[in-house]
Amino acid sequence: MSADEQNSKIPLRVSNNTAYLWNVDDIAKLRSKHHICGILTGTLPHLSQQNAFLGIPLVLLPEEVVLLVENGIVVLIDDPTAHAQPNLVEIESWNNEQQALFRQQTVANEAKFAKQEQSRSLSEDAIQKRKEREERRRLAAQKLAQDVNNDNGLFSTESEPVTKEATLATPQSSIPTGTYTISIPASSEEYQWYSPHHATFSTIESAQKAGIWTYPSNLNERARCGVFRSLSEQGYFMGSGVKFGGDYLVYPGDPLRYHSHFVATVIDSPTQTLRPMEIIAHGRLGTATKKSHLLCTWDDEKKQVSYLSIEWASFG
Template identity: 25%
Template sequence: ILVNIQQQRGLIFDADDYFTLRNDHRIVGNLIGIPASHPRNVNQHGLPAVLSCYELKLLLEKKLVQLIDKNEAFMAAPIDSQTERFVNMTQQQKEELRKPVIEKRLESFRKHLPRIIEGKRQKLIKAGQNLEGITPERLLQDERDRLSTESFDTLLQLPTKHPLEVDCSFLPLHLSAEETLKFRVFKALWTEGGYITVGDAFGCDFLLYPNDPLYFHASHMVHVLKDKSKRLDLKYLIRMCRLAIVVNKLCVIAYLDERYDSVVFETLEWEGNANKPD
């Protein structure tokens, strides 16, 4: 799967690739585009999808994606062959859009054909002309010929994925020390199952879901400690716990245990949220 790097962000433009990552590998990303089916709905988003650096790092380790840069090719003027291919593709789209419109018009014409024939016969009788040319087949063919030359309003598709092959270069991924620590936490969570997204909206590092976030709410808020030896600020701890209670989630603190070189998770439960005996 090819991931386009633009403005230091990894973008997925292909729908099949995105569903493969989401359904088979539990990589959700963040949809930032406008869905073609609901262009005016601000509550729904579509492709492209932005992948976080942690998701990209995990996918690179699993050898599921490659990072590519097409910016130079996109900024260059298209060559003649690319222009010709795009014009032909656009013309083909217009013809494909015309066919169902013509068939719909012909279907409506067939439905009213008896009345149309009767009306034409009455006109020819009044004019004293021959009625031999008034047949259903002849009228249907005349209508088809007329529609084939008529212009219709067409909607030109703007593909999300670039339809033409262009040159690209492959890029590496570099993480800072803080991002590397958070990636280890992300990888540990992903290995245990479930879906993980970034938790900026809830003031945490990650949100953990029992299944696809499209159908489930997050169950855990994960905070990553940069330095486990540093004393945890009490006010910060209270804020984390109370926020978790307000949004009905469990508060989890994650840190790296250097003795065993492994990620440790601690679940915090506020006293007002703990089970108390009657």
């Protein structure tokens, strides 16, 4: 696969056999175009103590990862390997680059501040000249009033003092007080020793061979991947169904807008024994939560899924 093809795909960072997604735009794209919801597990800035609303990273279900890789939408990146350990020379070189960047930004900020100070000085000079003109006009008017009073006594020699409000007040300056803003790169991808190209895998087989991914490794995991793919291709959204006694919750649309209609349970084989007590439990639980329970049987030879829904019915 060429570098351009890899760059066009969404990178999933894999660590400890778990796939993480850190980019908000990629999260929105997977949700809107590919019906992949995942689970947000990160804390929110300034709200780290609450757990009602979470933020990035997004942790994907193993079935979601397999589906996305097989469809050519994402690539897997071995994140620990991608972060190469820098040597002292590389660290010193990076520090020098950062110091040079900081000095460059400081010089630019100082030049901008000096220009603003010069503009402020010119404005103050203009204001002072205007105040002087107003004062000369006031004195001239006062002298004229005195002259007229001396002639006919109709005007008083006293004139109202000019208050501070009568003069042009100096506006408050909006010039910054010398505080500079320095931009510091926050992403590890900016570092010269971060190189994911040699640790990128575009197939499940290559990731398994490299030892960074193990799913699916047995019949049950293959069945879960097959059922997940079948439901996804029919346009459904899926989430974890552990709270409702199944493997998946099946939504007709985005879970932010719809309630789930089904609780899906994966059955590994068409010949697998299903106890009557399980059927009763699934039926009762589905009815209590206003859902139908969906039994999804996987045929590993034919790679097909068959469905059977259970819904509790009253008698009499």
